[in-house]
Amino acid sequence: MATGIKDYAARSREIIREDPGVRESVTGATIAFDEKRRQGYAEVDADAWRRWAEGVKNHTLTHLDRYLAEAEEQLQANGAQVHWAADAAEAREIVTGLAVRHGVRSVVKGKSMVTEEIDLNPVLEAAGIEVFETDLGEYILQLLEEPPSHILGPALHKSLEQVQELFADRLDTARDGDPDTLARAAREVLRGAFIHADMGITGANFLVAETGTVALIENEGNIRLTTSLPRVHVAVVGIEKLLPRMTDLAGFLQLTARAATGQPIGCFVSLIQGPAADPGDDGPEEVHVVLVDNGRTDVLAHEHAWEALRCVRCGACLNACPVYRQTGGHAYGYVYSGPIGSVLDPGLLGLHEAMPLPFASSLCGACEDACPVRIPIPELLLEWRREAQEEGLTPWKERAALAGLASVATRPGLYRLAGKIGSRLGATGAARVLPMLGEWSKDRALPKPSPRTFRDLWREGIE
């Protein structure tokens, strides 16, 4: 699929230069989220919980065919219908086909990264179906026709003033409306949408094989409404979302919430087994679960990158990342941004398509420390960089410069000479003479070289 990843560097520069409010909003929000995560982890034995979660996910991923088959069997036994989509096009076709078959005119959606990934909304709209994003942040972005910029807080790059302007124009609220007033205005519109929608579409945080349970975590209640009021519910689920048992879910519900927002659990958790079956249950008449591959089996087959499939989409790595904080998610050009996007996207899309994301990191390791399932993100970034180098995907100037550096560094005489020249030229002079250094120094301040080389200092007897 076409992405904007290639423009990462240019878009980052543009956001920082043209829209400094983004950096301010994103930095403020992610620091607050990260602090809450730390508090949430501090209340439990977080290291033990994270090791356990890593173990459960590794077990599941190494037995994934077995658990997928078990989940399908249980879902069908519960009365749900299961569909399999090899790629985004097939997933879109399945969901749109269901909507057309049921005469759907209006859809309410819960926040779902996988439906962003498969670019579902435009296809539904092209079929004449009205689509309402019901998560408050997603609703703001739908009005703005923007994609989400963060897994958890899709509109966290928007300031209060920007939302005030938007709602004043679109929902006729006061230009200085407070958040409570603005939220009430959105609720009014969306309440009508919930009541009249024919179909609810969600993703899933987890799919429990043992019981065929689609589990969804949220705080607003919009997902509970999306899965409850419309007559048809469609859950679009990545195949890596499996958990073996209901008792595993107990740990993952709590750990995911702690990693995401520091809460002990989301305010609302929906456990969907199938269509309404009992007297008194006003839930949907049909439940469909669409299991999506779309590159996940390629990630699973990769010797190292398969570990990224443990991701529970909590956003903790984005919140901890000093690089993400500068630009927010839009710079990355794809639905999965930040550290996890930089290791997942090359596997899902192919390394060529995902360049230069593996290089969009300082390798500080904060992401790995925050990750509730201990994905070794810095290690995976290095692995993708190594592969990019091997496949000749890095810029030719950089390849030539690194080859030159290797040549100089392995010849003592040449290295001595280069050191002397470098110390005389200084940082600016070196950047002017060496093409790769010039490129590298466009976005960075070069360190000032010592006036004397290490060899000179060594000869003088430093310790």
Added chain:
Amino acid sequence: MSVESRERILARVAKATASRAGLPHPGALVTPVTDDPEAAFVKRFTSSGGEVVEAGPGRERSAWLTRLLRGLDPEVVGVAVGPEVPPEFRPRLPEVAAAHAGAGISVAWAAVAESGSLILPSTGTRAVQLLPPVHVVWVPRGRVYGRLEDALRELRRNLSAGVGLHSGPSKSADIGRTVVTGVHGPGRCMAVVGSYAPTGTSET
């Protein structure tokens, strides 16, 4: 096409994992057990913005609930009540559709101390649990689990089509990072503890 894709995906998964050793399940997550689940539930639920009320030992629960709801909103004209709520636990107020009700009344299957959650089966009407601005939930006496894992283990045998775990009011901080409540679901979630005994069980 979906059948072909199923076979293709499962074959690709099998091939992708064939050269990798199957890793063992680490077993249960060990979390602390509380001595007093009800007190721990109250602490956790209220810290997430939920409210806990005690109906007291009397048998006039219906009158008590009516007073509670009138106290919350003197103008309240109608409530939505789940079919699972026994007559003696229903308020003496007109029952209306959930979309127009001032409050929804439900009975939880159980509560959980560890997460501060009310577990609500879909045999109670979901609209009642979600649409009114206030949700009042009777928590059965003796049904407060200490650990979420223990509750879900038991729940496996009682799974309705769409179970909800409610752990506080509906909230969002998507606008200006300011927390607002009652965004889509109820802005107030109230658990009534200590007095609900399901019909057919003995009162103490």
